[in-house]
Ligand code: C2O
Ligand code: CU
């Protein structure tokens with residue numbers, strides 16, 4: 235039970251609002267692992283439905299193969315993967331594979347639109363180290379609403395590296411998809427704020443894997459959690475109310491070299507962290523978020539709230555000790571003379587421009603290793619680059635804390651912050667189909683805080699058309 239909820243309860247009941255605050259714990263939903271069809275395809279159907287976040291109060295939502303969120307897709311390095319994405323919604327959407335390295339036409343960005351009733355069948359060969367990625371719509375100007383209604387899911391990449399980390403899905407390897415919501419009196423999601431204001435919607439009811447007031451029964455001494463911030467704007471400084479320390483073992487794009495001990499991890503929208511937490515038999519502990527919302531532009535803020543509760547069995551199965559080395563990919567320093575590109579974030583523009591689907595903003599030679607400098611001249615933003623792995627070289631002039639030195643694809647920039655990134659590009663050459671870079675605060679992305687880059691054969695940069703037709 236949440237301490238603040240108790241205080242607010244009489245007040246809120248009196249004005250008839252926020253029924254969710256009275257709710258009893260619900261056991262944490264674990265998104266099912268999606269089995270491929272007999273044709274070897276992963277079938278993902280985007281559909282409308284109803285979800286009982288609160289018993290007896292169905293909420294209209296969207297989901298993938300279900301009413302809210304989608305299944306977990308699990309693939310291995312070297313696999314040829316084929317998706318069959320079916321749009322059963324009444325609106326056009328797209329499905330983007332965030333963190334997955336693939337050709338731009340398979341990326342599911344704003345250009346790969348799926349009309350109502352249509353099917354999209356991207357395929358690619360998995361060629362990246364183990365990581366936790368995710369999928370979500372990316373329709374230009376409508377991503378915030380589509381994600382808010384429930385379209386998102388995990389895509390987990392495995393590789394041959396045996397880490398010795400807990401790995402039984404749903405038991406001691408558990409996804410935690412964090413989202414904040416606002417519910418209306420009737421139980422509907424409040425959608426009015428999603429496309430308004432500086433941040434869009436900022437709720438105080440936490441869903442974890444689509445579960446309100448989630449409770450997870452811990453059965454092992456150690457549990458690995460794959461945490462994804464799938465919120466529209468919230469930044470989570472997540473940790474346990476008893477202040478216990480835990481280990482970060484992976485960042486967005488893969489494992490660290492060695493575990494990093496912390497008591498909080500800060501994740502902005504789109505970011506992931508894998509952590510390993512130890513539990514004592516019979517104990518109960520709460521995961522919460524404190525301070526530092528996007529609204530406060532990186533400053534501490536009052537609306538701390540609880541995310542979920544863990545209840546450990548009186549007897550726990552033994553877990554392996556924390557490995558000293560995790561086998562994550564080493565950081566490769568940028569070569570001397572690496573090209574530097576600068577991106578200034580101001581208001582909801584990047585380098586004083588709004589997104590234009592017909593404009594190519596950057597042309598990158600295949601296989602390039604560059605330095606991207608992100609300079610935030612305004613309130614909190616973050617910066618996500620499609621189809622790359624980057625490292626944070628510097629945050630405000632200093633190296634980031636150890637746990638943030640792993641492979642990344644999204645970086646948080648509090649008000650006025652500056653980041654220097656070492657970015658390694660792929661070799662999927664396509665001079666016409668672009669990848670995106672953008673702020674992952676979805677209201678900002680929808681307002682146009684996004685740009686496009688193409689990856690081309692080295693030496694052809696000057697010959698590439700800077701204007702394209704939308705819809706590749
Ligand atoms: Cu999570 Cu451009 O996306
Ligand atoms: Cu992405």
Ligand code: CU
Pocket residue numbers: 614615616673674675678679683
């Ligand atoms: Cu932003």
